[in-house]
Amino acid sequence: MKIAIIGAGHVGSSLAYALVLKGLGNHLLLVNRDATKALGNALDLQHTLAFCERPMQIEGGSLEEAVGCDIVAITASEPMTKGMTSRMELGQANVELFKSLIPMLAENNPEAVFIIITNPVDVMTCWATRVSELPPSRIVGIGTLVDSARFRTLLSKAEQIHPDDLRAYILGEHGPNQFPVFSHASAGGEPITDSPRHREIFEEVNKAGFEVYRLKGYTNFAIASAACEVIRTIVHDEHRTMPLSTCFDDWQGIKDNCFSIPVVLGRSGIIRYLQPDLNSLEREALVHTAKIVRANIDSLLFGVGER
Missing domain, CATH: 3.40.50.720 (NAD(P)-binding Rossmann-like Domain)
Known part of the structure; x- marks a missing residue:
């Protein structure tokens, strides 16, 4: 390969x-x-x-x-x-x-x-x-795969559970308008609740990339490790679930957009989109991030002939 x-x-x-x-x-x-x-x-x-x-x-x-x-x-x-x-x-x-x-x-x-x-x-x-x-x-x-990994890492410290045993996604923009999916976060079948402490952890994650940039002038290890995980999944055709940025016609009622959603990945790329049931707070965050990303796409691509 x-x-x-x-x-x-x-x-x-x-x-x-x-x-x-x-x-x-x-x-x-x-x-x-x-x-x-x-x-x-x-x-x-x-x-x-x-x-x-x-x-x-x-x-x-x-x-x-x-x-x-x-x-x-x-x-x-x-x-x-x-x-x-x-x-x-x-x-x-x-x-x-x-x-x-x-x-x-x-x-x-x-x-x-x-x-x-x-x-x-x-x-x-x-x-x-x-x-x-x-x-x-x-x-x-790569999108919010790296943000989700940071989220699990910080949650693991709070919960005293290995990050690999936590199921917790961050979706949406790879940026300040991303959002956590607490309604499906769990460890060993036990829910990871949408608590004030867990919200604080999410806010830390949201700022983590720029904190690393502030301290050392760039980020490289976490994002490279996330990309390596994607490549491993493709090489071995593992059909793993990941939050990745992808263009889609319709996801959860959001039309013609491109940001991180949960997908199944294998040798041929994305095999399917997953459709978790989002609660009202998460749906509100989804609509918000979709508007921001769509505006970003239009503002940058319109000047080169794209809408």
Whole structure:
């Protein structure tokens, strides 16, 4: 299985390292606008293979060499600026960047599943779906998968239960308008209630990404681990449930939008949308996040001829 990572910065290189350690795929290609950086990362990763369980072909190359891939993960982005307060600030520049990346990648990798990591991820997932002309089931954004993982991690400390044994999703925008689904959160069949303490934990999660950014200037480990989990699920056709950003015609009465909803993921991409019964508070939050994301999509894509 051939995997290409487009963008070899903090997230791309962390993702590549995770893939090599876990032995996912047998051919890894790193692509970066600074080709020497991609080559350097590839060489460094080659030197780790003696400590890994599986051999792997690892290369640095150009965009033109990303051909016949099974999975294409896109982390390429304009750099975050100091003092940035919203992922949307990256939007216009990254929309333009994707115009130069996606058409060629889609043409050269028509059977691939595309994983969008670039922010603002919901807008970029929508844009990649439109310009690639590939089925929406094969363009997935990391979205609130990483937020849900953060949520389970913090809940696990409060509940003194391992994060893997908690079932708790955050859906909607990967941003300030995301929302938790407490009505279906549980551990061992016992509900995780919508309590003041659990709401405080959610608020911590909502701010977590920018707190990491404030402290170290970027985020990379958690988002790369989330992307690695998506890739593992695709490689092994695991049919796992995940909250991922995807374009849809209709979900829970929300029309023509793109944000994180619970899906089943496998080798061919998204296999089905899941339809949890949301309570009134969650439905209100769903409608709100849908309006915000739709407005973001329209504001960024209208200028490049898209509605």
